[in-house]
Amino acid sequence: MTVTPQHRDHTGDEPDGTPTGPPPAAAPAASGPTVLDQMGGPRGFVYSSLPVVVFVAANTFLSLPVTIGVSVAVGLALTVLRLVGGERVSSAVGGLVGLAAAVGVVAWTGSAKDFFVIGIWAALAGFVVALGSVLARRPLTGVVWNLVHGGTHDWRADRAVRRWHDIATLWAAAVFGARFVVTEWLYLADSTTGLAVAKLALGTPLTILAGLVVVWAFRRTSTRLLGKDGS
Structure with missing residues (x-):
């Protein structure tokens, strides 16, 4: 008896609908939001x-x-x-x-220059807190990373992880310190226009740079302690 071969449709699938062709290409993973975003x-x-x-x-x-x-x-x-x-x-x-x-x-x-006084003292407070956390061997960015990930990780026991967060936290301290020094000097010089220029120049641009360093520390920590990308 002659066996008639089963017919495949033009898509290359079996008659029962089971696909036999190559699987569809996976869509590229969407990149996460940037620090600026x-x-x-x-x-x-x-x-x-x-x-x-x-x-x-x-x-x-x-x-x-x-x-x-x-x-x-x-x-x-x-x-x-x-x-x-x-x-x-x-x-x-x-x-x-x-x-x-x-x-x-x-x-x-x-006094018009006092429009900036809250930001000046906030910068000083940020500098003191960030630097103090490093001196206390509990860098602030590491504390935040641990809280975000459940607060149960012994991240301080890993020297590499703590070093990454020392770097990130010291960078943040440097940003806060630069803001305070420059704006306090301009404040004492009674330069309201200079304070405005400094606020713009030392605001978002430096915050983005500091954010990039913090993201770097977060991702390396997640890869090391969680085995995955922290993005």
């Missing part, structure tokens, strides 16, 4: 910089009370724009709270 991207830089520029520019031509009013109005407009754009309420409102605190200090002291 996590900070809000270019728009985040604009949102953080515009109130500073507006305050200094307005203070050049207007009285201090009017400058405060203009700054708050711009801050409110930016907050609404960010909320309409789908940003988280905490991020959008957080910027407005920071601006309100800064102009509140200005209204209290009557």
Whole structure:
């Protein structure tokens, strides 16, 4: 008896639908968000910089009370724009709270340069905390990594891991220290415009660089202790 060979359709599958051709190529893995993306991207830089520029520019031509009013109005407009754009309420409102605190200090002291005083002392506090954590052999970025991953890892017992976090935390301390030294010097020199330029130059750009070092330490730690990429 002659056996008739089974017919395959044009797709190369068996008659019962079982695929026989090569498997489809896997889609490339999507890359994770960059440090700049996590900070809000270019728009985040604009949102953080515009109130500073507006305050200094307005203070050049207007009285201090009017400058405060203009700054708050711009801050409110930016907050609404960010909320309409789908940003988280905490991020959008957080910027407005920071601006309100800064102009509140200005209204209290009557000095335009005090718009930057909170940032100056925050930089000093960040420097002290970051450097102190390294001196205490508990670098801050390592503490944060452990908390993010359940808080159960003995990461300090691994010399390589602790060294990576020493580097990352010291880098953060250097950024905070540079901000404090430069802005405090400009503050004592009564240079409001210089303070604005320093805030922009030492703000997002240095934060991105520090963030890259922290991400590097996080990923190397995750690869070593968890056996996977920490991205």
